[in-house]
Amino acid sequence: MIKNIRFSKYKIFKNEQTLSLKPVTVIFGKNNSGKSAILKIPSILHSALNCQSAEVFDPTKNELHIEDMRNLVYGQRHRAVSFCFEDNNENSLEFSFYVNEENGHSKIERWKAQNKNEKIGLEPGEDDERHDLITKNPVPGVYFNGITPSHDKYKLFAQQIINALRFNIDYIGAFRWLPYTFLQSNTFKSCEENDGRINYQFLIDDSKTVNQELLKKVSQWYETNFNGWKIKVNRDRDPVYSIEIEHPGEERLNINITDAGVGIAQSLPIVTRACRTCDEPTIIVLEEPETHLHPAAHGNLAELIALSTKNDCNKSYLVETHSINFILRLRRLIAEEKLSVDDVALYSVEFDENECCSKLVSVEINKDGSVNYWPEGVFEETLAESIAIFEAQNKE
Secondary structure (H helix, E strand, O other), X not given: OEEEXXXXXXXXXXXXXXXXXXXXXXXXEOOOOOHHHHHHHHHHHHHHHHOOOOOOOOOOOOOXXXXXXXXXEHHHOOOOEEEEEEEOOOOEEEEEEEEOOOOOOEEEEEEEEEOOOXXXXXXXXXXXXXXXXXXXXXXOOOOEEOOEEOOHXXXXXXXXXXXXXXXXXXXXXXXXXXXXXXXXXXXXXXXXXXXXXXXXXXXXXXXXXXXXXXXXXXXXXXXXXXXXXXXXXXXXXXXXXXXXXXXXXXXXXXXXXHHOXXXXXXXXXXXXXXXXXXXXXXXXXXXXXXXXXXXXXXXXXXXXXXXXXXXXXXXXXXXXXXXXXXXXXXXXXXXXXXXXXXXXXXXXXXXXXXXXXXXXXXXXXXXXXXXXXXXXXXXXXXXXXHHHHHHHHOOO
């Protein structure tokens, strides 16, 4: 699994930044500071590792939505964007690329791959030539498919490193898909959208099994957090299905999810994904998982997400949140020893007006749940408003 990511000249980040990934890595900060740009980095790497074209990666992937590669470059000027990825086994891949200002195509400038025993690489030479990173000798006729060099001297080792670094990506954006009243079976089997809709297919498939383990887990979470309401898959019109919420009271109410509060539909893909296991190393990227939920449920959602990694070593999360309750619950779980400090990484994204760029600041969580740093003016609104009310109440 990817452990560390370094990057520079990327989007609003001019200087080199380091992001260390843990089972749950949380990004927070003010609007337009660069949080969403960080969430796209695993998708860029995932695309680059699998790209077979002359571009460094495929910008058309749904979770990337990059119409112009020049927008990736800090200041949109002719400079190289750099990335370095490392895993837990000392495998690493480092590359920088520039984007042609005229045609918008990307091209590898510098490239290096290494493990604990060997290191190889290529760096710019004269004109369009490249030099061996170790011997400094010129290496003619090298081109790249994605981030894989064509030259036989480098290709085999590069492929070994690339295979070691491979992972799956599951990106659920801030605007989750709103389901239809009726859903056709197998509609989402090959869906690659970043709105979480594929999770409805998993619920439908699970409803056809004997034990319905996934559906039970999801339904139990909603029953606990939504006053007894459960999630149900109505199969009466098979092969057409409907997702419903059900209250097992005296009246036994059943409501189609399209007629329920939007918070249920917006959170269902997140809850379902948290309850699913991962067969291979997977980075689950979540934008604002708390969207449309009452603040009372934010902490419980954070707990569900975090604890889902404890018995699933293939699962890790990269989360952007605007919820202080989400972060507080993670700190509480560490203080209660349900999580360790090695399970959670917390980062503040901060824009520097003087330097006109953003930086990534690590906020270390101690064993007692306290933190070593907190950015000024972030999540202080409740206190500020309370003080203002108190002052207004006490005016003479």
